[in-house]
Amino acid sequence: MFNPQLDRDGKLKHLLSIEGLPKAILNQILDTADSFAGVGEREVKKVPLLRGKTVCNIFFENSTRTRTTFEIAAKRLSADVINLNVGTSSQSKGETILDTVENLTAMHADMFVVRHAESGAAHLIARHVQPHVHVINAGDGRHAHPTQGLLDVYTIRRYKPDMHNLKVALVGDVLHSRVARSEIHALTTLGVPEVRVIAPKTLLPGFVERLGVQVYHDMRQGLKDVDVVMMLRLQNERMSGALLPSAQEYFKCFGLTPEKLALAKPDAIVMHPGPMNRGVEIDSAVADGHQSVILPQVTYGIAVRMAVMSILAGNS
Amino acid sequence: MTLPDAEELLLKLADGIKPIVTPYTALVGIHSGGVWLMERLLPMLGDLEHGTLDVSFYRDDFGSRGLHAETRPSQIPFEVNDRHILLIDDVFYTGRTIRAAMNELFDYGRPASISLAVLVNRGGRELPIAPQVCAADIPLPDDQNLQLERDENGRFSLKLERVDV
Numbered sequence: 001m002f003n004p005q006l007d008r009d010g011k012l013k014h015l016l017s018i019e020g021l022p023k024a025i026l027n028q029i030l031d032t033a034d035s036f037a038g039v040g041e042r043e044v045k046k047v048p049l050l051r052g053k054t055v056c057n058i059f060f061e062n063s064t065r066t067r068t069t070f071e072i073a074a075k076r077l078s079a080d081v082i083n084l085n086v087g088t089s090s091q092s093k094g095e096t097i098l099d100t101v102e103n104l105t106a107m108h109a110d111m112f113v114v115r116h117a118e119s120g121a122a123h124l125i126a127r128h129v130q131p132h133v134h135v136i137n138a139g140d141g142r143h144a145h146p147t148q149g150l151l152d153v154y155t156i157r158r159y160k161p162d163m164h165n166l167k168v169a170l171v172g173d174v175l176h177s178r179v180a181r182s183e184i185h186a187l188t189t190l191g192v193p194e195v196r197v198i199a200p201k202t203l204l205p206g207f208v209e210r211l212g213v214q215v216y217h218d219m220r221q222g223l224k225d226v227d228v229v230m231m232l233r234l235q236n237e238r239m240s241g242a243l244l245p246s247a248q249e250y251f252k253c254f255g256l257t258p259e260k261l262a263l264a265k266p267d268a269i270v271m272h273p274g275p276m277n278r279g280v281e282i283d284s285a286v287a288d289g290h291q292s293v294i295l296p297q298v299t300y301g302i303a304v305r306m307a308v309m310s311i312l313a314g315n316s
Numbered sequence: 317m318t319l320p321d322a323e324e325l326l327l328k329l330a331d332g333i334k335p336i337v338t339p340y341t342a343l344v345g346i347h348s349g350g351v352w353l354m355e356r357l358l359p360m361l362g363d364l365e366h367g368t369l370d371v372s373f374y375r376d377d378f379g380s381r382g383l384h385a386e387t388r389p390s391q392i393p394f395e396v397n398d399r400h401i402l403l404i405d406d407v408f409y410t411g412r413t414i415r416a417a418m419n420e421l422f423d424y425g426r427p428a429s430i431s432l433a434v435l436v437n438r439g440g441r442e443l444p445i446a447p448q449v450c451a452a453d454i455p456l457p458d459d460q461n462l463q464l465e466r467d468e469n470g471r472f473s474l475k476l477e478r479v480d481v
Contacts (some may be wrong), residue, residue: 011382032383032387035370035373035387035389037389038390042424049383310373311383313382316379
């Protein structure tokens with residue numbers, strides 16, 4: 001089957017989605033990230049791999065953390081980085097996505113990191129770029145956020161190396177979450193035997209169990225004996241219609257408190273892709289507690305993005 | 317062609333290194349063969365600081381060959397500034413791996429000096445770099461690949477293969 005992410009030799013050409021990527025490629029990215037993890041702790045936090053290459057961060061939708069970590073990752077690889085907040089420039093003047101990309105290609109960009117509110121935007125760009133240009137999806141609509149999924153499984157692997165013996169629970173707004181989809185595909189591809197989603201029925205997509213997950217609507221049942229709790233942000237800005245009674249009600253049922261976390265294994269880790277809504281999906285006592293690995297996720301996100309960029313650039 | 321016994325070469329290499337080692341020397345093995353050699357040399361040379369380098373991120377053929385499929389983390393758990401560093405590798409050929417290793421080391425700090433010890437110098441260097449200690453000179457043509465191997469008991473041997481050039 002044609003996979004737009006892979007070249008004729010089966011090597012990674014673009015990173016658009018975790019879905020459809022072979023386990024060997026995911027493992028190659030995670031293993032390479034291991035090697036990059038130490039670079040940030042050295043006196044010179046740079047390696048020369050992407051020297052002379054130009055990476056364009058095109059963000060049609062706002063983001064601070066993702067754009068910043070992509071920028072740091074590219075700079076630590078010695079690339080030149082251009083950041084474009086397109087929402088505030090050409091697009092508001094009526095330029096199409098492909099015109100924006102063609103203009104940047106004319107400026108000899110080698111890699112595009114794309115975020116867009118519409119699902120499929122990165123895919124569209126990947127189909128139209130010149131053969132030497134690589135595209136990384138930094139989040140498209142409700143579809144995918146593959147580097148977030150990868151950094152999450154990388155974080156899990158750092159703390160719980162035996163992936164074949166884990167119970168992982170994703171809690172919250174799965175319906176609107178591209179992060180959740182990428183996490184689920186990454187976890188199941190890597191052979192995590194039990195992936196659970198815990199959410200009210202209104203925040204779950206139809207037929208979600210077809211992704212290979214077990215569905216729970218009650219935190220007390222769903223969190224029992226899990227090794228990893230991955231909280232999802234309540235996507236207020238995507239919320240349309242009355243899916244929830246109130247944020248307070250949501251916190252009461254689906255917010256992660258120390259009492260609910262106590263149902264998981266004693267050494268369970270707590271993750272969150274950020275930005276957090278404290279007091280809505282997660283209690284501060286948990287977010288700042290000793291089981292939280294939320295800040296290490298950010299640090300590892302740089303190493304994982306360095307790995308993705310250098311593997312792509314090397315497959316030219 | 318008969319290849320020398322790699323275990324005997326290891327002893328010869330240790331004898332060659334001993335005179336240049338001081339308490340301020342740190343050993344740095346280059347993956348993979350250089351790390352194997354360093355692990356065997358350490359008990360022979362005494363308690364020295366040591367680390368490992370994987371030069372994948374500093375290679376000069378990234379543009380044509382891409383990233384090595386298996387990279388391992390470099391680990392330099394000591395202060396590099398003002399340290400006398402002895403790089404260890406199995407086979408010295410073009411000198412490009414050592415160039416990459418030196419560039420990487422300088423991203424950890426400014427060493428007082430860097431020396432190089434190798435098991436075999438096979439000739440063919442392309443850069444002004446040469447080993448200070450070398451257990452054997454075995455000149456080889458370009459279509460031959462010489463490699464250090466390690467069996468399940470940890471014993472070393474040398475393997476010669478024909479390659480397409």
